[in-house]
Amino acid sequence: MSRIRKHVERLHPYAPGEQPKVRGLIKLNTNENPYPPSPKVLAATQQAVDGRLRLYPNPTAQGLRARLAKLHGVGVENVIVGNGSDELLALATRAFVEPENDCVQYFTPSYSLYPVLTDIHNARRNEVPLPADFSLPSVKELRASKQWDFKAALTFVTTPNAPSGRGYATADLDVLCRAQKGVVILDEAYVDFAPKNAMEIASQHGHVLVSRTFSKAYSLCFQRIGYFVGPAKLIEALDKIRDSYNVNGLGQVAAEATLKQLSYYRANFRKIIQLREWTTEKLAGFGFQTLPSATNFILTKPPRFAARTWLKKLREKKILVRWFSDVRVKDYLRITIGSEREMAALLKAVKRILKD
Template structure:
């Protein structure tokens, strides 16, 4: 995102909250020929040929018209896919848009003065660290309080008893739970998520961006608990990052609140066409998922054989810790060899790299590069 303009006379025209904001830093998108891009968890395979055809077919005179403002056919198809009603679904310009809308719909911005406990909870967005690095930015943009609770060393989900002993607030207005977790890749069972959801009083969003690569999904919790929303995206598993389509599944009252505050035409028409075509070709994607899981296993085993500590992953990436060099050095050395991964300079994760599972050839080159780095 854009940098803040320090010391400009125009600063006085900008709200203090915005003037002092630190924007989200997305993974690099370098345009370098031959670069192996394993940094933003994109699917290495293209969308299904049927999806490409559907996008081409929609690239006609319709481009001058506004798209369907409520993405009705897509919401109907998603409702059928997930065995719920279109009223349970809102589609967004990527799930990022919906995560941001949730802050505006469910959280009070903080006020001046000392709040009561109840008021503070109403102003609180809560999440674990590490998890999706966008959450703190969304809280800051909204002027909300952030409550960050550190995950244990194995990145497992703390149970309610340990949360009670921590600063976790079961009354926080909005909770983001990344499941499977990113960047650790750690999966959480529906059983343990259910226990957490039962204890929460505020809106709880289960961010399932990577769930297609996991053993379980927790959709039934969004059907069972009115305050629970499941967030999904076509970006990762369905190779549609470029089209920006994500969606929430939840109770019609919460979905309706989000619907009232979204932009009128928030979902682009080609994206709607692409997502619709994706849903009728899910077999193509199932095959992709199996291949990615196979490469995930092989890459993890190869790294382990080289002495790396690799966390078990339920996502389309692995989180690996080198022993004979730092993760930062490994990152830079790979970068010099035209391989880009993701290194987070944060307390409990800076000793690991997050590596997206790419194609078989890319993973071979990544492993060769890692071996040559270790030999030097």
């Protein structure tokens, strides 16, 4: 007799990108930032490692929420902080979606956690394919397609999109949000590398939340800090169902210190964006077709060999990139923009592979 619920036995967990145990690999597979946190953030975090570790952290991440509220020009009641934005995305399915009856909706390809969360919650998935160029379909096109559900209890929109890297116009997102009856989450995990963001939409509607993370742009994956901004009523619902101490103390310290050093991080965004454009151009010289990106990664169609073969060949040269089996993107590699040295190593490896 199994002691595990049948529903749980049938679940497939989220497959995170490989975190290699061997040293010396160049990691361009999980969209981490190549630059370390600001020295002041490291110092603040190190200084917090003392007798305080025996105490519980602030249960509502009050100081951090106050700073985030100020940054975005909203009230503290409009902000919730999570153990990474992944935690908040999971809480959203639990707070806004009735299991079995309701549907969670998202475009494909987009963040591969959404189907996992939907299945865990035993809700219906509504997966709507993006067009071949991964652009955002207009409301008119969505109505005509008859696949899109304007009454979906919860809609996730990854913007800029992952893994395509494509950015979406705020005005287009606003029109889509207006057409939806249920909750919409604009997942802006990569937005700091884009020319625009949709944060203003979160304050204009009663049903739109914007999701952000310190992981990618703020070099803080290790500390697991993400947050939502949106209407107080929705934030309050999420707050009711989170764990009492969901955000660890050192993470709160590191994130607060980060918000005092924004110019350090903004300089890094500029470097990464420049390097993204440089890498795209250099790869084009080798016959790679790269989609325009508004993120810290590129989706690129390699020449000569299948993308999956490139994944193996690059790994043999100690470079980790990401390949997805999804039919829409199986001909592409997703490559995180690393440091100058790492991107030079990538190009050197590409040259060698094409020569061998």
